[in-house]
Amino acid sequence: MASAYLLIARIAEDRYAFDVPSWLRDAVLALADQLDDELDGDDHPVFQRLFPTAYPDDPEKDAGYQILARGELIETRHSAIDTVRASADAEELDGESLDAWMRVVNDLRLVLGTHMDLSEDHRWKPRKGDESYYAMYEAFSLLLQSIVEAQMDFDDEDLVPGDDKEE
Numbered sequence: 752m753a754s755a756y757l758l759i760a761r762i763a764e765d766r767y768a769f770d771v772p773s774w775l776r777d778a779v780l781a782l783a784d785q786l787d788d789e790l791d792g793d794d795h796p797v798f799q800r801l802f803p804t805a806y807p808d809d810p811e812k813d814a815g816y817q818i819l820a821r822g823e824l825i826e827t828r829h830s831a832i833d834t835v836r837a838s839a840d841a842e843e844l845d846g847e848s849l850d851a852w853m854r855v856v857n858d859l860r861l862v863l864g865t866h867m868d869l870s871e872d873h874r875w876k877p878r879k880g881d882e883s884y885y886a887m888y889e890a891f892s893l894l895l896q897s898i899v900e901a902q903m904d905f906d907d908e909d910l911v912p913g914d915d916k917e918e
Contacts (some may be wrong), residue, residue, distance in 0.1 A: 759901040765846045767901055769838075775890055776839055781853075782859050782887070787832045790825050800826075800861040806905060831855050846902075853898045856891050863888045 760768045763904060765853075779833040794802075802821060804884035812876070838844055863869075867881050867888070 757842075758897040759849070761901050762843070767844045767846070767849050769844045770851075771894065775894060778887060778890065779835065779856060779859065779894070780839055782862075783832045783835055785857050786855075786858065786862065787829060790828055797862045797865045799863050801858055824909045828854070828858060831858075849898060849902065853895065853902075856895045856898065860888060860895065864890070888899055 758769075758771045760770075762768050775913050782904075801903070802817065802824060804813050805816040831851040831854045834848055835855045838848045838852070841848070863884050867878070869888070
C-alpha cells in the first residue's frame with residue numbers, strides 16, 4: 752500500500768521521481784557532511800549502531816573483525832554520501848542513487864537515535880532539548896519509508912507506482 756507521504760515514486764524501470772522538499776534535502780546534506788567528516792575520526796559513542804559489535808562474547812575476535820571490516824564500511828559510507836551530494840538537486844534518480852539515499856538516511860537515523868538513547872523497547876518521549884533531533888528523526892523516518900515503498904511498490908505491467916487495483 753502506498754504511503755500518504757509519497758515523496759518518491761518509481762516512474763520506470765530503475766527510474767524514480769524524487770519529489771523531496773528542499774528543506775529535507777538540505778537537512779540530509781548537512782548531517783551527512785558532518786557524518787562524513789567524523790567517520791574517519793576516533794570512535795564516537797553515537798557511531799555504536801553504525802559499527803555494531805560482531806562478536807559480543809569475544810572481544811578479541813570482535814577487535815579482529817573491526818580491523819578487517821571497519822575500513823570497508825567507512826569507505827562504503829563515504830561513497831554513499833558522495834552520491835547523495837551529487838544527486839541532491841535531482842528531480843529523478845536511478846536505482847543506485849536512490850539506494851545511496853536510503854543508506855545515508857538510515858545511517859543518519861541510527862546516529863540520531865543513538866544520540867537520543869532511542870530504543871525499540873518502549874514508547875519514547877524526547878528529553879528536554881532533544882525536540883529538534885526528534886523532529887529530524889521523524890522526518891528522516893518518513894523519507895526512508897518513502898524510499899523503501901518506492902523500491903517495492905511497482906506494477907511492471909503499466910509502470911504505475913502504488914496501483915492497488917484488484918484483478
